[in-house]
Amino acid sequence: MLNIVLFGPPGAGKGTHSQRLVSRYNLKHLSTGDILRSAIQEQTEEGIEAAKFMDRGELAPDRIALKIIGQCLDEFNGTTNGFVFDGFPRTTVQAAEFDVLMKNRNTAVSLMLSLEVEYDELILRLEKRAQHSGRIDDGDISIIKNRIQVYNQQTRPVKEYYKKQGKYVEIHGMGTVDEIFQKICNVVELIESR
Numbered sequence: 001m002l003n004i005v006l007f008g009p010p011g012a013g014k015g016t017h018s019q020r021l022v023s024r025y026n027l028k029h030l031s032t033g034d035i036l037r038s039a040i041q042e043q044t045e046e047g048i049e050a051a052k053f054m055d056r057g058e059l060a061p062d063r064i065a066l067k068i069i070g071q072c073l074d075e076f077n078g079t080t081n082g083f084v085f086d087g088f089p090r091t092t093v094q095a096a097e098f099d100v101l102m103k104n105r106n107t108a109v110s111l112m113l114s115l116e117v118e119y120d121e122l123i124l125r126l127e128k129r130a131q132h133s134g135r136i137d138d139g140d141i142s143i144i145k146n147r148i149q150v151y152n153q154q155t156r157p158v159k160e161y162y163k164k165q166g167k168y169v170e171i172h173g174m175g176t177v178d179e180i181f182q183k184i185c186n187v188v189e190l191i192e193s194r
């Protein structure tokens with residue numbers, strides 16, 4: 001299986017490149033952010049709890065993110081060539097527990113692709129997207145900045161977890177979407193040819 005963790009700060013292009021990866025390599029896209037936004041719309045217990053954090057640009061509890069991923073793996077594992085994990089794992093606790101979830105299902109993360117984008121470009125992209133996204137956490141520049149700060153403090157350390165496993169690959173995420181996606185595909189094809 002090809003299991004890609006697509007990593008990067010808010011606005012780095014995780015969602016954009018997930019969609020392309022999914023169609024090029026026939027994978028299943030699992031975005032914890034998208035799943036949580038659906039849960040909020042449906043007003044499930046988890047959605048109501050997560051909304052308190054998401055609306056402020058904070059992380060939802062690890063327990064909720066892990067439950068979502070466990071349920072999705074049970075639903076789709078064995079029916080797909082692999083997964084693109086978009087926005088998960090986001091803490092080292094999630095990363096360690098994720099390894100257990102994957103191992104219990106006889107699979108593993110293949111690689112982490114980390115999209116590296118400069119701060120000013122992240123702000124520009126998110127402010128532009130805010131005009132049409134309808135996302136509450138795009139609605140205010142202070143929430144956008146808080147999301148980036150939360151990434152730097154709580155999520156960035158997850159890179160070290162995958163570096164230690166020899167699964168970490170950095171992608172320069174500035175430039176056009178086509179240019180960046182080509183670099184991503186080059187890495188994926190190298191991994192697949194091993």
Ligand code: AP5
Binds near residue numbers: 088
């Ligand atoms: P999530 O939905 O994952 O949001 P995020 O990490 O803030 O990232 P975004 O979706 O804003 O950006 P992206 O990297 O997907 O970029 P995109 O491709 O859209 O999480 C939201 C919240 O949910 C979190 O804050 C947290 O509360 C909660 N949550 C989610 N997962 C969790 C977890 N595991 N644990 C705990 N809590 C969790 O691109 C951005 C924009 O830029 C788009 O408009 C795009 O068109 C444009 N763009 C993309 N690439 C380029 C380019 N190369 N040039 C110009 N524009 C570009």
Ligand code: MG
Binds near residue numbers: 014015016033
């Ligand atoms: Mg996204």
